Amino acid sequence: QVQLQESGPGLVKPSQTLSLTCTVSGGSITADSYYWAWIRQPPGKGLEWMGTKAYSGSTYYSPSLKSRLSISRDTSKNQFTLQLSSVTPEDSAVYYCARTREVVVTTRLPGDYWGQGTQVTVSS
Numbered sequence: 001q002v003q004l005q006e007s008g009p010g011l012v013k014p015s016q017t018l019s020l021t022c023t024v025s026g027g028s029i030t031a032d033s034y035y036w037a038w039i040r041q042p043p044g045k046g047l048e049w050m051g052t053k054a055y056s057g058s059t060y061y062s063p064s065l066k067s068r069l070s071i072s073r074d075t076s077k078n079q080f081t082l083q084l085s086s087v088t089p090e091d092s093a094v095y096y097c098a099r100t101r102e103v104v105v106t107t108r109l110p111g112d113y114w115g116q117g118t119q120v121t122v123s124s
Contacts, residue, residue: 002027004097004115012091012122018084022097022115029078030055037105038071038082040093041117048093049105053080060103087122094119 008020022036029036037052051061051071059071065084073080084091098105098114108114 002099002113006097006115006118010119012087013124014088014122015086018087020082020095022080024078030075035100035103036080037098037100039096039105042093052103089122092122
């Protein structure tokens with residue numbers, strides 16, 4: 001059974017960089033044909049796909065976040081990490097990591113695995 005767990009600070013100050021890590025167990029992040037995504041859900045809004053790290057190492061970003069977002073991975077730890085720079089209160093959301101079969105994630109699909117999510121608040 002694949003399990004994903006998000007970790008990182010729950011509170012970030014405006015203009016700082018948000019860093020979150022997704023630790024994966026029960027499956028390798030280099031396993032063929034899987035994608036490892038970051039998705040967020042602001043309060044009262046729908047899911048927003050942020051970006052994806054492919055099994056191959058290729059990275060895909062949402063155009064709206066590309067200038068501020070970086071996704072990396074540490075294969076030795078079976079983790080992938082999100083860094084979002086210059087955050088504002090509009091970046092406050094529940095952040096999820098997920099294993100999917102698609103690059104762009106707009107909904108939970110059968111067979112996908114998601115972490116439980118972590119609340120991030122941007123406030124001074």
